Amino acid sequence: MWCPEFAFIERATMGKVRGPLALPGATTQAGWRRAPQGVRRARMWWLAALAGVAMEVGAMGLQLTSPAFAPGASVPARYTCDGVDVSPPLAWQGAPAGTRSFVLIVDDPDAPDPAAPKMTWVHWVLYNLPPDRHELAEGASQHLPPQVGQGLNDWQRTGWGGPCPPIGQHRYFFKLYALDTVLPDLGHPGKHRLEQALQGHVLGEAQLIGVYRRP
Numbered sequence: 001m002w003c004p005e006f007a008f009i010e011r012a013t014m015g016k017v018r019g020p021l022a023l024p025g026a027t028t029q030a031g032w033r034r035a036p037q038g039v040r041r042a043r044m045w046w047l048a049a050l051a052g053v054a055m056e057v058g059a060m061g062l063q064l065t066s067p068a069f070a071p072g073a074s075v076p077a078r079y080t081c082d083g084v085d086v087s088p089p090l091a092w093q094g095a096p097a098g099t100r101s102f103v104l105i106v107d108d109p110d111a112p113d114p115a116a117p118k119m120t121w122v123h124w125v126l127y128n129l130p131p132d133r134h135e136l137a138e139g140a141s142q143h144l145p146p147q148v149g150q151g152l153n154d155w156q157r158t159g160w161g162g163p164c165p166p167i168g169q170h171r172y173f174f175k176l177y178a179l180d181t182v183l184p185d186l187g188h189p190g191k192h193r194l195e196q197a198l199q200g201h202v203l204g205e206a207q208l209i210g211v212y213r214r215p
Contacts, residue, residue: 064092064176064206068138075172075210081164082214086139087124093134095178096203102129103177103198104136105191108163110170122191123172124160125151127183127198151189158188169213178204 068088069075077083090104104126111121124141127149137143141160144150150158163172179201186197 061096062092062094062176062178062204062206064090064174064208066090066174066208066210069210071208071210073210075163075212077212077215080162080212080214083162085160085162087136087141087160087162088210089136089138089140090174090176090208091135092176092206094204094206095131095134098180099131099178099203101127101131101179101182102133103127103179103183103194104129105175105177105194106160106172107175107191108165108170108172110165110168112166114165114168114170122152122154123162124153125158125189125191125194127151127186127189127194149183149186149188151186151191151194163212165212165214169211172210172212174208174210176206176208177202 065071066088068079075088079086079088092102095102104124105122106124108121108123110117111119126141126144129136129148130145141150152158153161155161163170177198179198180203181201183197183201186194189197
């Protein structure tokens with residue numbers, strides 16, 4: 001049975017498809033009927049798989065990375081209390097259409113002891129990052145534009161507070177949110193107040209996890 005949905009995918013990919021599954025003329029109903037049944041079935045399976053891959057890629061959406069450490073890897077000591085304690089460089093891509101600002105929250109859910117965590121320790125809170133911004137350089141917490149708001153971390157100060165786990169290896173969650181609005185001036189909100197403010201405005205989110213154990 002000829003399927004217009006598969007034909008649409010076929011038209012979008014015919015220029016790149018090669019090999020035994022290539023089926024010239026399958027974008028028309030007559031061409032599809034002329035093909036052997038086995039080839040049609042194989043081709044439909046292949047096109048379905050291709051559609052699934054395309055949907056998965058599209059669903060990836062917002063992505064957050066750091067040139068300083070890979071996902072799941074150790075945060076370099078430079079960005080911790082054992083180093084100069086500056087914020088690490090970050091970069092993101094894939095912002096949803098309609099994004100008007102970004103929010104960044106960094107926290108540690110393993111405090112104080114990852115073997116028996118009792119709280120989530122907040123390390124950095126930022127809001128109203130402009131939509132045309134796609135990175136934060138190393139030490140950016142000290143050089144942010146005036147429209148960017150900084151909340152309070154759990155040391156009760158603004159800016160970056162690097163990893164300083166008292167025991168064991170902790171995880172550090174860097175969470176980026178794309179919003180459909182610019183938040184009002186919240187002063188220096190804590191994490192929970194900021195999370196309340198962004199409710200109903202999140203278009204997409206990304207997460208990067210690093211780990212750290214003190215030497």
